[in-house]
Amino acid sequence: MLPVDVHVHRVSGRLGLIGHKVSADAAHNLLQALLPEDARSIYDFHKGLLRHGQRTCVYEHPHCSKCLLTDLCDYYKGITQPA
Ligand code: SF4
Numbered sequence: 693m694l695p696v697d698v699h700v701h702r703v704s705g706r707l708g709l710i711g712h713k714v715s716a717d718a719a720h721n722l723l724q725a726l727l728p729e730d731a732r733s734i735y736d737f738h739k740g741l742l743r744h745g746q747r748t749c750v751y752e753h754p755h756c757s758k759c760l761l762t763d764l765c766d767y768y769k770g771i772t773q774p775a
Pocket residue numbers: 703706707748749750754755756759760761762765766767768
């Protein structure tokens with residue numbers, strides 16, 4: 693079972709894995725559906741997003757210039773390619 697804490701929720705939203713208005717409760721099922729069912733994959737996904745949210749994709753000012761995920765990130769595209 694995938695825990696969706698504030699970091700996993702925030703990073704998932706910025707990357708575009710879930711919509712901006714999706715609650716943490718709803719995100720659980722949406723994210724879990726994207727992952728393989730084995731416990732190791734779920735754990736690795738959670739741990740990876742948690743650490744990324746704590747160290748790089750922080751709440752107030754994400755450190756996008758140091759991030760390896762810019763090519764995959766909706767938030768980054770939004771700030772570098774405004775509509
Ligand atoms: S590019 Fe920026 S907003 Fe996107 S995941 Fe990386 S740190 Fe977060």
